[in-house]
Amino acid sequence: MPLVRIDLAKSSSPQLRRAVSETVYEAMTQIANVPEHDKFQIVTLHDEDQLIYPAQGYLGVSYTPAIIFIHVTWVAGRSLDVKKAFYQKIADDLHAKAGVRKEDVFIVLSDTQREDWSFGGGLMQYAPK
Amino acid sequence: MPLVRIDLAKSSSPQLRRAVSETVYEAMTQIANVPEHDKFQIVTLHDEDQLIYPAQGYLGVSYTPAIIFIHVTWVAGRSLDVKKAFYQKIADDLHAKAGVRKEDVFIVLSDTQREDWSFGGGLMQYAPK
Amino acid sequence: MPLVRIDLAKSSSPQLRRAVSETVYEAMTQIANVPEHDKFQIVTLHDEDQLIYPAQGYLGVSYTPAIIFIHVTWVAGRSLDVKKAFYQKIADDLHAKAGVRKEDVFIVLSDTQREDWSFGGGLMQYAPK
Numbered sequence: 001m002p003l004v005r006i007d008l009a010k011s012s013s014p015q016l017r018r019a020v021s022e023t024v025y026e027a028m029t030q031i032a033n034v035p036e037h038d039k040f041q042i043v044t045l046h047d048e049d050q051l052i053y054p055a056q057g058y059l060g061v062s063y064t065p066a067i068i069f070i071h072v073t074w075v076a077g078r079s080l081d082v083k084k085a086f087y088q089k090i091a092d093d094l095h096a097k098a099g100v101r102k103e104d105v106f107i108v109l110s111d112t113q114r115e116d117w118s119f120g121g122g123l124m125q126y127a128p129k
Numbered sequence: 130m131p132l133v134r135i136d137l138a139k140s141s142s143p144q145l146r147r148a149v150s151e152t153v154y155e156a157m158t159q160i161a162n163v164p165e166h167d168k169f170q171i172v173t174l175h176d177e178d179q180l181i182y183p184a185q186g187y188l189g190v191s192y193t194p195a196i197i198f199i200h201v202t203w204v205a206g207r208s209l210d211v212k213k214a215f216y217q218k219i220a221d222d223l224h225a226k227a228g229v230r231k232e233d234v235f236i237v238l239s240d241t242q243r244e245d246w247s248f249g250g251g252l253m254q255y256a257p258k
Numbered sequence: 259m260p261l262v263r264i265d266l267a268k269s270s271s272p273q274l275r276r277a278v279s280e281t282v283y284e285a286m287t288q289i290a291n292v293p294e295h296d297k298f299q300i301v302t303l304h305d306e307d308q309l310i311y312p313a314q315g316y317l318g319v320s321y322t323p324a325i326i327f328i329h330v331t332w333v334a335g336r337s338l339d340v341k342k343a344f345y346q347k348i349a350d351d352l353h354a355k356a357g358v359r360k361e362d363v364f365i366v367l368s369d370t371q372r373e374d375w376s377f378g379g380g381l382m383q384y385a386p387k
Contacts, residue, residue: 003200003237007300014178021181040235041181042136042198044173049272050301052279058295061378069300071261071331073200073237080373084382091380102379106298108261108331109374115209116238120190121231122220124213132329132366143307150310169364170310171265171327173302202329202366244338245367249319250360251349253342 001117001126002028002074003040009065010045017043019098020068027089032082034074053106067104068094075126076111083109130246130255131157131203132169138194139174146172148227149197156218161211163203182235196233197223204255205240212238259375259384260286260332262299267306267323275301277356278326285347290340292332311364325362326352333384334369341367 004024008017021041028034053063070090078086087107094100114126133153137146150170157163182192199219207215216236223229243255262282266275279299286292311321328348336344345365352358372384 003198003235017178035187037183037185037187039181039183039187040198042173042175043179043181044175044300044302045179046300046302049275050303052297052299052301054295054297056295058293058297059377059383061383063378069261069298073239080382080386083373084385087376087382088380091376091378105376105378105380106261107376108370110239110331110368110370111374112237112239115212116240118216118220118234118236119188120192120220120233120235122217122234124209124216125188125190127213128209132327132364146307164316166312166314166316168310168312168316169327171302171304172308172310173304174308202368239368241366241368244341245369247345247349247363247365248317249321249349249362249364251346251363253338253345254317254319256342257338 001038002034002072003042005071006041006043007046007051007069007071008043008067009051010047012045012066016098016100019094020070023090023093023097024070027086027093031085031089032078061103064101064104066101067106068100070105070107071110072107073110073112075114130167131163131201132171134200135170135172136175136180136198136200137172137196138180139176141174141195145227145229148223149199152219152222152226153199156215156222160214160218161207190232193230193233195230196235197229199234199236200239201236202239202241204243259296260292260298260330263329264299264301265304265309265327265329266301266325267309268303269306270303270324274356274358277352278328281348281351281355282328285344285351289343289347290336319361322359322362324359325364326358328363328365329368330365331368331370333372
């Protein structure tokens with residue numbers, strides 16, 4: 001049910017893009033109670049001047065043109081602790097697996113309701129009982 | 130007022146893209162109480178490896194590289210029945226008009242408030258009375 | 259904390275794109291209480307047939323292929339008056355600085371909670387106290 005928009009640089013390698021995709025999916029299923037195979041993601045590549053971040057950094061975090069924007073749309077209800085662990089795992093794993101600077105991992109979460117999803121076939125698979 | 134993001138494959142035909150655009154608009158106006166001419170859509174095309182879905186399928190639905198992601202941002206308030214009919218009409222019509230596999234039609238809805246929209250001119254056209 | 263998606267035509271000039279980026283950032287910091295340096299934006303360029311608007315206009319507003327979609331995701335809480343001033347400033351400034359038709363400035367706001375943001379490093383920088 002999450003739909004994840006991943007926006008990153010055209011200069012990123014296909015290997016990195018796969019690592020981002022896999023890492024986000026693993027963090028979801030291992031930490032955020034997302035079911036197995038619930039993996040829907042849209043990757044969009046951008047020229048360097050199309051991913052805009054503050055040159056001076058923000059809140060003590062500094063960024064490079066390798067910044068990765070991860071925008072998760074999912075059903076509301078994850079706890080504060082789950083969200084914290086979710087952020088940390090994605091940054092840690094991307095660093096460990098693909099050498100990504102942790103500061104370049106930007107994540108935002110957008111809530112929806114269960115009824116706001118059709119996974120295909122024209123059905124409301126998560127219809128309330 | 131809805132803003133619809135349509136993400137699909139670069140290999141899709143211009144005819145298919147127009148069919149998606151028209152079908153979503155018609156479902157909105159005919160089922161979801163969206164006013165005539167309220168048609169704002171952003172289409173983004175992707176390489177095959179940039180539209181990611183579970184190879185094993187999900188909830189009994191299987192997907193192909195022709196998957197179409199339809200992400201609707203609109204004002205909250207549609208009923209469960211309207212949302213169900215909206216999903217079904219889009220999948221049915223895309224199948225009937227353009228031969229789309231119904232299982233490849235993925236839809237998600239994101240709510241906003243009426244005051245969250247400016248349709249141009251710097252105005253808040255839906256300002257609460 | 260806002261993440262701003264800016265979708266506009268490939269035929270737009272780099273100067274215009276920079277003006278949109280700067281104008282939205284200035285409106286946020288000067289009117290909507292967004293902190294300095296909190297500037298995160300994703301620009302995506304589109305072919306003319308990928309930015310879809312009603313040919314007949316809507317609510318008395320008419321559009322051209324130079325339409326600019328500005329989709330702001332931020333933390334809930336701005337007042338009605340702030341939102342009105344925010345819309346107006348963006349349209350006015352884009353017209354004054356870059357000659358943009360005010361009617362071609364389309365803005366939508368999506369709310370989130372403070373805990374829904376990680377600005378890098380795997381941290382929840384806006385964690386509730």
